[in-house]
Amino acid sequence: MTVTQRLYKAAKPIWQACHDHPFVRGIGDGTLDREKFQYFLLQDYLYLFDYAKVFAWGVVKADQPELMRFFSANVDAILGGEMKTHRAYMARLGITEEQVFRVKPALANLSYTSYMLSAAASGGPAEIVASILACSWSYAEIGARLARIPGAVDHPFYGEWVRGYAGEEYQRTNDALVARMDALAEGCTQEQYRRLEDIFVNCSRYELGFWDMAWRLER
Numbered sequence: 558m559t560v561t562q563r564l565y566k567a568a569k570p571i572w573q574a575c576h577d578h579p580f581v582r583g584i585g586d587g588t589l590d591r592e593k594f595q596y597f598l599l600q601d602y603l604y605l606f607d608y609a610k611v612f613a614w615g616v617v618k619a620d621q622p623e624l625m626r627f628f629s630a631n632v633d634a635i636l637g638g639e640m641k642t643h644r645a646y647m648a649r650l651g652i653t654e655e656q657v658f659r660v661k662p663a664l665a666n667l668s669y670t671s672y673m674l675s676a677a678a679s680g681g682p683a684e685i686v687a688s689i690l691a692c693s694w695s696y697a698e699i700g701a702r703l704a705r706i707p708g709a710v711d712h713p714f715y716g717e718w719v720r721g722y723a724g725e726e727y728q729r730t731n732d733a734l735v736a737r738m739d740a741l742a743e744g745c746t747q748e749q750y751r752r753l754e755d756i757f758v759n760c761s762r763y764e765l766g767f768w769d770m771a772w773r774l775e776r
């Protein structure tokens with residue numbers, strides 16, 4: 558089994574709970590309350606700035622130009638790629654970026670990003686990718702699964718979100734991250750692997766917590 562197959566297996570029950578979460582199901586069948594989605598969108602926009610900073614740690618810690626470019630391209634893919642979907646929804650909802658910055662990150666959001674940033678600050682490139690991977694990969698899987706629900710990609714409101722994560726660009730970027738995890742973890746000791754698994758599973762738990770946070774409109 559590859560390292561990423563082992564990581565996937567370790568987090569599988571948590572990911573299944575994400576797939577079964579009423580928030581995720583609600584995006585897929587189009588029944589999700591718009592207020593909950595708007596709340597999620599704003600929290601997620603704030604989240605993504607910190608998520609991009611985790612990749613930026615990778616630029617700092619990379620010891621090879623190619624790895625530096627990899628992390629740097631990912632910073633760009635978030636700020637200029639994934640966040641485009643958020644900005645399109647913000648435009649539809651009449652929300653400016655300034656208004657988003659007045660929103661306080663919920664505790665579940667702040668705890669998640671603080672955890673990732675701390676793992677990145679104290680670790681090396683492998684720990685950095687492990688802390689990013691649950692985020693990137695679980696959304697790639699959620700997007701791909703939701704896209705198979707009849708009507709989900711064409712839904713007038715939620716379709717854009719599903720298309721963004723199911724789309725080729727997002728899936729390709731995620732595939733590269735999965736491959737990078739395997740490359741960076743190649744030959745790691747059992748102890749090093751355990752640390753990567755801890756980070757990956759904890760981030761998966763934070764992912765589930767993020768859906769819950771949005772579902773409950775955590776204040």
Ligand SMILES: Cc1ncc(CN)c(N)n1
Pocket residue numbers: 601604605639691692693696764767
């Ligand atoms: C909380 C969260 N997790 C993952 C993703 C996908 N990058 C996201 N936008 N937000």
